[in-house]
Amino acid sequence: MKVIQIIDSLNAGGAERVAVNIANELADNDIESFICTTRKEGILKDNIRSNVKYLFLSKKGRFDIMAIKTLRLYIKTHKIDIIHAHSSSFFIAILVKLFQPKLKVIWHDHYGNSEFLNERPIKILKLVSKKFNHILAVNTILKSWAELNLNVKNVSYIPNFVDINLNEEGDTKLSGNNSKRIVCLANLRPQKDHITLLNAIKKVFDQFSDWSLHLIGKDFSDEYSKELKTIMKKLNLDENVYIYGSRKDIYKILLQCDIGVLSSKSEGLPLSLLEYGLAKLPVIVTDVGQCKEVISSNKLGRIVEANNEDVLSEAIIKLIKDRELMRTLGNNLYSHISKQFGKDSIVKSIIKIYKEVLC
Template sequence: MRVLQLIDSLNAGGAERVAVNLANALSNKIEASFLCATRKEGLLKENLSNTVNYLFLNKTKTVDVGAIKRLNKFIKENKIQIIHAHSTSFFLAAIMKLFNRDISIIWHDHYGNSDFLQNRKFDTLKFCSKYFSHIFSVNRSLEAWAKQKLKIKAVSYLPNFAIMNKTLAVTDLKYLSGKRIVCLANLRPQKDHFTLLNAFKKVVELYPDWTLHCVGEDFNDDYSKSVKNKIDELDLNDSVSIYGSKSDVFNILSQCEIGILSSKSEGLPLALLEYGLSNLAVISTKVGECETLITNNDNGLLVEATKPDELSKAISLYIENVELRHTHASNYNKHILKNYSEKVQLQTILKTYINCIS
């Protein structure tokens, strides 16, 4: 079996990490594993195994004839049987189907705003979906939406899985060890850093030694500027650090005590899986599939979205109750290892691949 993971970039986002994880994990389980970044390379290129065959297209527009020809040549030369297209790369995958009728296309829907599906524009996706053999959806809402809206019935829910690179260690977090909170989220409105900052302001007034570490892509846009202005406004410059995108995620998480997400909307966030693998106590808003990952008051804490008071109380609870924090972290780690492991998800993926090509 010869499978190509197709992704727009190798920036350190959730869909990108899934594509790289899949390419790496499959490289010793199938005949040949490939990955193509269509528009942009990024930090995750460092995490790509040397057993994965890699192509960078440098695609510069929606219909880039040169990129289409290069990818088509790559597919034919390498006798690729399946294109596993992630997020918006479905359009290029559909074009490849026109030139390679025997190829199977699997689309992986990582749509993060699944709590606001009524606003999703999907005319192009609907048209392209007739060329898909299967759709993987990262949460149940997306699965139901695809079955209802798209021209394909072969749709299934596929939880994400995380693989942590434990060899990279280049980032040293600031401030006092043992009192760090981490938010692993790109600086995008969906992630709602404002609720997090307002909550943390209340926390730091009670526990001034605790610090917040925000790790994720900084797009240097209006949202990013607003977040930084909010840090200034709340006088949190000595308690909050923004690091940008980093490749040594496990190393960073191993320096923290609490992992947090304050999102307005999510699919199945890879960050929560990575928190679990790193044995952190977790706090998340009740969005997307977060409630299937975290059982409140058993292995983590859940709060309503856009409620800074609730979030600050949850953080304070973990700070004040070290034993509870450690118990929840241990329970959550076991839950993630049991239910969201690489082994379990690969079995499902490989079975789907076989069905598609047979």
């Protein structure tokens, strides 16, 4: 069995990290594993293990003939059986399949705005979905949506998984006081709703001015980024809120923090939440996507209403006031994630689907 993961970039996003994680784990399970990034390389390239073969296409547009030919020849030369296409990379996968009909295509749906699926463009996706052999969805909402809207019989819910990388590069030193750091691991995108988080954190800092907030994730330097920085200045948060951009040493960063927060308007099953758990952080997350599947009780963390700065600030303040609760929640979540979202069982499920597709 030979499998290639295809992803548009290697920026530090959720879909990108899943693609790299799967490629690495397949190689460690004696499957010849490949990964192709179509448009951009990025910070996650260094996370690809040496036993995974790598291809970069530098694709310039949807119908980049040279990129399509390069991928087609690469797949033919290496006798690859399965294309595992992540997010929007399904399009080039289907174009290659048109020339090599025996290829199996599995599409992995990571759509982050699963709370707003009525706004999702569907025309092209529905048309090409006839060529998919299987769909993997990162949450049950997306699974149900695919079953209702796309032309595929086989759809499976496969939760995301994370793994601690003790050999990750980088040595980021966080600012602020030790034992008084809140972290939000999320690219600076509107769906992550850092605006509500900043308004909530202002209320927290009015009571606990020695605490700090650390935003880890790609800064696209766009209008949303500018708006966040304007709000920071308006709320006088410049000395307590720090923006770091993308970082390679996520686990090392999380070990320097005390509370993990996600304030998203929409999610799938966020890798950040799983990573918080593996770092034994107590977490506060909004009730979107599959977050409640992970934080299934108050013994594991706190679920709050999205887009509500008051309930978010109250939840953070309650944790700050109770160190023992913070430790208990962090330890409980670590145990839960290790058992329910461990890589071994999830990778076995993916490999089983590969085998079924090839039958």
